[in-house]
Amino acid sequence: MTSTNSQLGQWLFNPFRFIAGGHALLLGLGILLASGVIGWLGKTHFDGVIDVHSGLEAPLWCFLVEGLINWICMAVPLFFFGLIVSSSSFRIIDVLGTQALARWPYLITALVMLPDANRRFSEYIMSKLTPAAQTPAISYADLAIFAFALMVAVFMAVWMVALMYRAYCLSCNIKGTKAIITFILSLIGAEVLSRFAIIRLIT
């Protein structure tokens, strides 16, 4: 039982111990596409490496490309930092594959953001921030659904960042302070770059 739990824990918090390279890349790309399609259905944009926003209508390709931009913007700096910092030889396909797979928690975020209640509540907040706009009616159910989706989205963002860090450490064989510093630098750089690229894409 303990061994089963430990195996399950490994799959949840460090799946890259068992899967990397081409398999992880295929699975990760499938998850990115599925998140994009579900995001399109629920008008949920992943408009930055760790960003989630709801409400703006856009064609399906925009949602799909957002996922790919986020993935590439994170994986490429990590690969170059790996080349500089790691004393091991490593494969680019492991970095790309594990970083794609690390984004799977956002598939759950896309699912919990599907109900219309989230958009109604987002519009309600936006109308409160812009005095001229008309305030739409919302119910307590909308509020409860939005609060639940918000909690899940925050939890999934933390989980995804933890997975991306583990993926980086394993695929480039980097540990300790060097890993933490280079990961944080990559995350900040990727966030800025992906936001810029996606805003350019949408506008």
Added chain:
Amino acid sequence: MKVLPTICPACENRLKVKSLTCQQCQTEIQGQYELPALSKLSVDDQDFVLEFIKASGSLKEMARLLRLSYPTVRNRLDEIIEQLKLAEKANEDIGKENG
């Protein structure tokens, strides 16, 4: 099978071989012999090295056999290489101290 001890249980220093015996004629040779570098690895690591050699040095094959990902296996091999380098360095240092 008994596991060859490589660390002194009293002071935790590296052990050396003091005597070797021929089981056929009972000839016994005494001296101070270094243990081979591989014997300084843990039993798990020694098994890993053996499996790696049997897999013709293929990390992909090792990953398939152990049901682990390629980078996991490669990182373990890197750790073993690091341990062997440290063991070699320690041996060289002892050699220099003994003249």
